[in-house]
Each structure stands twice: as structure tokens, then as C-alpha cells.
Amino acid sequence: MPVSVVRFNLVDPAADPAALSARYRAAVDMAAYCDEHGVDSVQTEEHHGVDNNWLPSPFAFAGAVFGATRRIAVTVSAIIGPLHDPLRLAEETAVLDLISGGRLVTVAGIGYRREEYEAFGVDWHRRGKLQDELLRTLLAAWTGEPFEHRGRTVRVTPRPFTDPHPLLLVGGSSRAAARRAARFGLPFFPSAYLPELEAYYREQLTAYGTEGWTMMPGAETPLLHIADDPDRTWATYGEHFLHEARTYASWQSGDIHSAVRSGAASVEELRAEGVYRVLTPDEAVEYAESGRTESLILHPLCGGMPLDEGRRSLELFAESVLPRLKD
Template identity: 30%
Template structure:
């Protein structure tokens, strides 16, 4: 398996730093990870979060592309229904050219009403709209209608679908499935077959909730506070714009106890050796080509983030590649 790092550029009120420094430091972290040999760097998207969650991942990816040399650069995910297909196709092509052909385009449906209201998009039709964007983007690139073209002959598109129905939809499209959940292999391959694609072409990649460290008990008190914020933030913003109440604050100890999953509601804090074994056990024989891990949990200090970057690249990644 290849190994990546995942960034969302949060700047929480409780740990707020200068915005320019946050962005310049994240570029430095990406450069360092690239220099050390990380396989990929991934960027997420949200809007109207009170911590300034990265709103435009392809814009930031272009800056990363100009500052790195070898790592692949991915969106995990770009909220597809918020933008016209032509816009995504053109912007992705520019990033691919700037990077010399290193872009992976991950598309997702989104789920927050305020984001759809902000862009004047329909949340009710988001699944069909996301499927349509993938088809239209691929058609634009195949036709050569939009110039300039991407650097890659077939720029990888990944569908950020997490349930069985979504995995089947990704298969129908013949695109990659942006999930490392082995339970989705069967519906994904069934979708590939139903869509006229070779089921042996199945390819998966995704985030796993792992924080490697040489001393889990030493680091847990500090990691715990950022885990608490990150989970409470997701849960609070998840219900925004709905009639659902704000969920109760999380218990970080319960989050840690759940161990490794593909969601944000758990965290495996372990040595690189234990983490690698758990990742291999979790993934099993699923066709997962890439797994990526948080480079930072919201509001972490720079020295903690850089230590995580180096631990993932130098200590965990070699074990997973082997």
C-alpha cells in the first residue's frame, strides 16, 4: 500500500493562529513530507465552519503542486454538486499540469444544508448530481473540448462514497472508490460488472483513523484535546441547518477505545509497528492501493504536526509498503 497524509487546514477559535502562517506552514509540511518520500497528499473541503475549514481544495492543491516534486495530490473530497462539471474539469486540468500529472480527483456528495444554500445547489439531488459530474468531467476530458487538457492521459477520478449503495454507484461509473472499507468490495465489484467494467479493475483508497507515535501514553493527553474538538466540531456542523439538536460532547476515551475505522469517530493511537499490523488486518485482501492519515487534528501546534508528518513518512509508511 502507498501512504498519504490528509489536511483540512482548520484554525479553531481556541487555538487560533495567524491565517497566513497556517497556510504557509501547511505548505512547508507538504514540502517536508514530499522531501521525505510520502506517496500522496490529500485535501478536504467544507464551507461555513467556524474554524475556517479549507473551502477550496483544488486552489490549495495547485499551490502544493508548485512546491512539491513527487507526491501525488488528491482531493478527499471535492463537493461535486456545488460546482458545474466544466468548472471542475478545467480547474483539475490546471492543477494536473502544474503538478506534472500528479492529481487524483476525489468527488463527494456533501451533506450540509448551509453549504448547498451558499452555492444555490439542491441537496435533495446531490447523489445524482455527483454521478453526473463524474460522467461529464470524464466526457469533457475524453472529447478534448476543454483546453488545456490534463497532463495525465486518464486522470484518476475517485468517488467518495461510503455505503454499499454508493460503492455500487462508483462501480457503475467505472471509477475508483475513495474508501478503505473492505465491506464495500463486493457491492463495488458488483457495480463494476453491472456497468460493463472489469471487476478486476477495482481500486480503492481512503482515510483511516490512525495516529502513530513512539509513545502512545505520553502523547495521548495532548492528542485527546484535539480529538475532542475535531469530533465535536464535525458533529455540531453536521446538524447545522437541520431540525436535529446539537449532539452531546464526545468522550475521547470512547473514541480511542473504538480503534481503527474509516470514520472520524474513532482513533487508533499506537506505535508504528502496531498501527501497520492493525491497518493490514483491517484492510485484509481488499484492493486498497492507498491509505492516508491525518497530518493534524484541529488546532495542533506546529511541532506536533511536523512530528506526525515525519512519523508517518519515516516510520509507518515503510512498514505498510513492505
């Protein structure tokens, strides 16, 4: 059975603070519903200063989800590592790991939007060195023992719940990212289906004498919405899918590889591409059982989707798709 994931980035292009508050609270309620209905993971992410209010604080959201759930994992995929203070991040992730009993998964990438670095006053050209420092600091900090950091001896407490440390993956689509993951002996999370890069990572594990594994999106990793009438859903809500697709497209240069990559300029083109798919419950079951995917990623609030439609999609997924797969 494919892994089931429900994704939240809390985008809402037109929302005022009251509407955004309702969206955030609805997402936490939906995560609790996921927890009760056997969904494997909630996935969230980090972007800053986006006009459509893209979630900038994934760990704060993760904490709210952990407070409302007992079983489900939260995957932060991904943080923009160089924008974080390493010691503070070590503390925050340790506390979340303790609160959740080991349900936090963090993917650390370096991002691809220069404006985010500029907003935080971080040198874009030092991002690789800053990412190395971040990973090195996290691994040292989570031991609970004193270590050297920027010329002084420091110690981070408390230690995390997970031994030896919370699950941390290195994300990216470059050879530098693969080498970095291998050098630190950390799992690698390619941002798209990149089997040649996965093979390179394994070569680098051998070269560095480290161990690791890959969590890579499949050749097909569509973002799903479940509806009884896909034609009506595309006609009524297609602009929400297109909004997110166009936002991603505006950020991605030719050397950026992403599982969410669209060249569509219209709802009709987006539907034909298959990056975003609206499926009936029967079609979703058939797709899951086809062997073409290792994960089912539901995106119920995509692009500012109305809350009631997002909830309908989630309930169809949890009550009309997942139970049939488990049976």
C-alpha cells in the first residue's frame, strides 16, 4: 500500500488575518482527523515573504499538529537550512521531538529563492557553507554534550526523544547536496525523481565510508484532490490548482528539479499535464493499486481552496479510499 500523505502549505492569496486564522485552525483540525483515520503523515514546508501567504513557520505549525494528534508523523519538507540559527533550530526540533514522541521528520534544503536570503540578510553565496555548519551543529547539539561552535564551547539541552537524533534528511537536486548527505552520513531526499543522482549519492556513501538511504519521489508523484465529480471540481476550483502551479513555476529556473513542476498557462493545460489530479474515490483506489506510485499525496487546501471543499476531499480520501486499500 502506498504511503498516505496530506500536505498543507496554508496558501491563501486573498485572505485577511481572520480568514487566515480560520484556515490555520481548520488545517490543524484536519490533521487531527487524519490522525484518527490512519493517514501516515502530514507534510508541510517553508517559504517567506510570498504574496499568497505561504506558510513561513513550519515548526510552529508542526507543534500545533502534534498537540492535536497522537500517532501521525509530521514531515517538514523542506526547511531552508541557512536561514535558521543552528542552535535555536537544534533546541526547537529537540522540543518538538520530545512533545511528539519521535514523530518529527525534517528535510533540510538550501532553497532556490534569492529574495528569501536577502530578506534575512543571509549571503546567498555562502549557502553551502552555512548548510554544512547547520548540519554539523545539529548532530553535535543533539548529543547533549558540550561542543565547539563559532569559537566557543556550547551545550544544547534537552536531548531529543529519538535516539540518536530526530530524523533528519538532506534535501536537494544537485550533486553537492548528494555529497553533503553522504559526507554527514544522513539520508538523502532528492526533490524529484532523479535516479542518476540517487546512484551518485550511493557512490559518495562508499567514498566517505558512511551509511545512508534515499527517500525519493517516484516518477509519478501527483498532488491529488478527491471528488465525486472531477469535471465539476476542475471547472469550479481549477484556478486554485493553477495558482499554486504558476507560483512554483515562477520560482523554478532551468537547473531546479522539482516533483511539482508545471508549464501550464491555463486550467485545461494543467489538467492535461497530470501534476495536479482530481480523482474519484474509485480512480484513486485504482491508481494506488496500479503500482505506479509509492505515495498518495492529498493536497486538500491547495492554492487557497475553500475550507468546505478541502474537507470534502479529505473525508473522501480517508473514508472512501484508504479503508479499501488497507482491506
